[in-house]
Amino acid sequence: GESVGLHLPTLSVQEGDNSIINCAYSNSASDYFIWYKQESGKGPQFIIDIRSNMDKRQGQRVTVLLNKTVKHLSLQIAATQPGDSAVYFCAESFTGGGNKLTFGTGTQLKVEL
Amino acid sequence: GAVVSQHPSWVICKSGTSVKIECRSLDFQATTMFWYRQFPKQSLMLMATSNEGSKATYEQGVEKDKFLINHASLTLSTLTVTSAHPEDSSFYICSAPTSGSRLTYNEQFFGPGTRLTVL
Numbered sequence: 001g002e003s004v005g006l007h008l009p010t011l012s013v014q015e016g017d018n019s020i021i022n023c024a025y026s027n028s029a030s031d032y033f034i035w036y037k038q039e040s041g042k043g044p045q046f047i048i049d050i051r052s053n054m055d056k057r058q059g060q061r062v063t064v065l066l067n068k069t070v071k072h073l074s075l076q077i078a079a080t081q082p083g084d085s086a087v088y089f090c091a092e093s094f095t096g097g098g099n100k101l102t103f104g105t106g107t108q109l110k111v112e113l
Numbered sequence: 114g115a116v117v118s119q120h121p122s123w124v125i126c127k128s129g130t131s132v133k134i135e136c137r138s139l140d141f142q143a144t145t146m147f148w149y150r151q152f153p154k155q156s157l158m159l160m161a162t163s164n165e166g167s168k169a170t171y172e173q174g175v176e177k178d179k180f181l182i183n184h185a186s187l188t189l190s191t192l193t194v195t196s197a198h199p200e201d202s203s204f205y206i207c208s209a210p211t212s213g214s215r216l217t218y219n220e221q222f223f224g225p226g227t228r229l230t231v232l
Contacts, residue, residue: 008154036223043206043223044157089156099145099210099219103157104195 008087010108019077023090023104028071030092034101035064035075038087047075047088077109085111115141115150117209126197127232133193134227136163136207142187144207147221148180163207165192190214197231204228 013019025033031052036044050057050064050073057064063076073090090104116139126132136146144165149157161182162170169182181193190209194201206226210219 041204041226041228043119043208043225044221046220098162099221100147100159100162101208101221102159106156 008106008108010110012110012112013080014112015082016079019075019080019084019109020105021075021077021088021109022076023073023107024103025071025073025090025092025102027092027094027102029094030102031057032093033064033066034071034091034093035062035073036089036091036103037084038089038106040086044089080109080111082111082113085109115139115209115211115220115222117207117222117224119205119207119227122225124226125187125230125232128198129196131193131195132197132229133191134207134229136190136192136204136209136224138188138209138222141209141211143190144187144209146184146190146207146209147195148182148190148192149206149208151206151226153204157206165190169212194229197229199231202229202231 025039034049037045037046037047041094048059048062048064050066055066061078071077087106091101093101118137120135120207126145146163148160150160151157160175163182163184165184171177179195184190204226208221210221
């Protein structure tokens with residue numbers, strides 16, 4: 001089942017620095033977006049979400065920015081910590097879509113001490 | 114938050130056998146559950162939507178006769194991989210939204226995943 005040669009994009013940051021993870025989405029009808037964190041061998045964990053009537057939302061140490069014009073989403077993590085090392089996925093959904101999610105390709109975040 | 118469990122967490126089976134994976138919502142009822150498959154270093158791909166009391170809805174390219182889904186109750190959905198082959202080896206993840214509304218998005222909770230290895 002493994003596809004040879006595929007690798008997740010990787011972002012390496014120093015501990016304490018800020019991280020920015022980007023995501024492009026394709027469905028212009030999508031109106032709800034979520035960022036998930038997935039640690040090795042585990043299911044996705046909710047981080048933060050944003051609806052299309054907003055362009056920015058802040059949580060604890062995380063900020064999500066939404067640019068609907070270019071269909072772009074970003075996740076900013078402040079003061080990155082070793083525990084933030086994981087794969088991060090954006091996901092999109094749309095009203096009336098029956099709660100179905102479409103996941104982006106993912107980014108591997110590596111925090112260096 | 115709500116909790117979704119999966120059983121087993123990992124399974125190894127011989128080629129040609131069938132494997133059943135359970136997905137349970139522990140503290141809420143889920144009329145809908147979703148099954149995903151994730152290959153190493155790749156994203157989650159939606160396989161099917163499990164509907165309590167009716168047939169599952171499969172995504173394009175997913176063989177419904179190979180991946181049997183049964184939504185037995187409001188807290189349990191099962192995925193059976195029939196006549197498993199090595200190419201079915203993957204990480205299978207389920208999720209459940211906390212409400213059955215199809216009109217607005219409802220927060221989803223993911224299970225911890227099941228690692229299937231077919232020898």
